[in-house]
Amino acid sequence: MKISATLGLAIALVACRQDMHDQPKYKPLAESNFFADGRASRPIPENTVARDEPIVNDTYHTGNANGDFTARIPVTVDMALLRRGEERFDIFCSPCHGRLGDGNGMVAQRGFRIPQNLNSDRIRQAPPGYIFQVISNGYGGMPDHADQIPVRDRWAIVAYLRALELSRSARISDVPLEAQSQLEAQR
Amino acid sequence: MPQFFPRTSTTIARLTLLGGALALAAVACAGYLIVESPYETRQDVPREQPVPFSHEHHAGGLGIDCRYCHTTVETSSFANIPATKVCMNCHQQMWAVAPDIEPIRESYRNGRSVLWTRVHDLPDFVYFDHSVHIHKGVGCSTCHGRVDRMPLTWQAESLRMKWCLDCHRDPAKYVRPRDQVFNMAYTPPRNQEEVGQRLMSEYHIVRRTSCSTCHR
Numbered sequence: 001m002k003i004s005a006t007l008g009l010a011i012a013l014v015a016c017r018q019d020m021h022d023q024p025k026y027k028p029l030a031e032s033n034f035f036a037d038g039r040a041s042r043p044i045p046e047n048t049v050a051r052d053e054p055i056v057n058d059t060y061h062t063g064n065a066n067g068d069f070t071a072r073i074p075v076t077v078d079m080a081l082l083r084r085g086e087e088r089f090d091i092f093c094s095p096c097h098g099r100l101g102d103g104n105g106m107v108a109q110r111g112f113r114i115p116q117n118l119n120s121d122r123i124r125q126a127p128p129g130y131i132f133q134v135i136s137n138g139y140g141g142m143p144d145h146a147d148q149i150p151v152r153d154r155w156a157i158v159a160y161l162r163a164l165e166l167s168r169s170a171r172i173s174d175v176p177l178e179a180q181s182q183l184e185a186q187r
Numbered sequence: 188m189p190q191f192f193p194r195t196s197t198t199i200a201r202l203t204l205l206g207g208a209l210a211l212a213a214v215a216c217a218g219y220l221i222v223e224s225p226y227e228t229r230q231d232v233p234r235e236q237p238v239p240f241s242h243e244h245h246a247g248g249l250g251i252d253c254r255y256c257h258t259t260v261e262t263s264s265f266a267n268i269p270a271t272k273v274c275m276n277c278h279q280q281m282w283a284v285a286p287d288i289e290p291i292r293e294s295y296r297n298g299r300s301v302l303w304t305r306v307h308d309l310p311d312f313v314y315f316d317h318s319v320h321i322h323k324g325v326g327c328s329t330c331h332g333r334v335d336r337m338p339l340t341w342q343a344e345s346l347r348m349k350w351c352l353d354c355h356r357d358p359a360k361y362v363r364p365r366d367q368v369f370n371m372a373y374t375p376p377r378n379q380e381e382v383g384q385r386l387m388s389e390y391h392i393v394r395r396t397s398c399s400t401c402h403r
Contacts, residue, residue, distance in 0.1 A: 020310065020311065020312050021310040021311060021312070022310075022311060023311040023312070025311065027265075027311070028265040028267075029265075029267075029268055031302070037299065037300075038299075038300065039300055090252065091252040091254050091255055092255060095249065095250075095251050095255065095277075106248075106249045106250055106251075107249060107251075107277055107281070110249070110281065111280075111281055112277060112280055112281055113280060141280065143272075143275070143276040143277075143279065145276075147270065147272065147273075148255070148258050148273065
């Protein structure tokens with residue numbers, strides 16, 4: 001009798017330690033019974049701007065220059081930016097466009113609208129500002145990715161896409177001599 | 188007058204004392220086992236979700252990177268659970284009438300949140316931060332197991348303090364090169380101890396065991 005009472009008490013003690021576990025504070029995306037929509041993470045009220053994302057109508061934020069798509073990427077293009085762009089392209093674009101941009105991604109293979117080849121002449125000739133806007137606002141059957149990809153990363157992707165397009169039509173003679181022998185060896 | 192207690196009663200009394208002590212120990216043991224059991228830590232139990240979202244399908248089969256959905260895992264303490272819009276990127280067109288995904292479409296229509304059930308939930312007196320772990324070369328799979336093989340998500344580790352400390356005392360046992368953090372299939376090399384030591388100095392990893400690291 002006593003033993004089972006002790007055991008019961010022990011189990012009860014084990015079970016009721018929740019007071020400090022669930023404190024009256026909100027963690028991200030937690031449920032709230034204070035706000036009518038039940039969200040602790042508040043949506044941005046109308047006509048307000050997040051402090052770290054000001055609405056600026058410059059080329060960097062819009063991809064526009066002088067009323068047209070910008071023909072220049074408004075950030076410094078270096079190797080670090082291209083590598084960042086490659087990584088982000090593989091995360092955000094390759095599911096549909098494939099890692100080579102040829103439209104052969106896994107999601108397209110499962111029945112999503114098959115995107116055009118990003119190495120086509122038309123896309124090659126499209127100005128960087130246009131690609132930037134496709135990422136930010138979407139295009140036809142392609143959803144926008146503005147919420148998922150910060151502005152700087154979008155430009156990194158644009159820069160990488162240019163490198164990818166170059167590489168897809170490059171000939172071995174386009175590569176510096178010392179790299180040529182390396183490539184030949186890998187064949 | 189005959190003796191009131193027979194001789195054997197001494198032994199019985201002793202045994203009772205001993206038995207009592209043993210019983211107490213047993214209760215303590217049972218308590219400990221219960222606290223540490225997967226039942227109490229809710230380890231390895233797939234959680235019911237409003238939509239049967241499968242990492243096995245999306246991350247494993249389709250090969251979608253974790254960061255497509257968990258966008259803030261590299262930059263913030265919170266890994267982020269994707270907004271309805273992210274699901275709709277694809278499901279606007281695919282499986283667009285499947286009943287399984289109806290709660291997602293409904294949320295997209297009326298703007299209300301999908302009520303996902305938390306799988307991992309540290310007590311509120313513990314501070315945890317994803318970005319520092321990702322940055323210092325701790326892989327998702329070290330803490331979350333093979334998520335890419337989970338049809339419904341479960342918690343792969345106990346999340347007990349001693350589990351955190353086991354690594355914090357000697358991170359060299361677990362750290363990997365940064366470019367492997369998102370590789371679910373990563374297996375530690377044979378000379379992990381050596382590689383770990385090298386990465387510890389390369390990434391300036393500190394052994395953090397002070398209480399205020401996690402209780403602040």
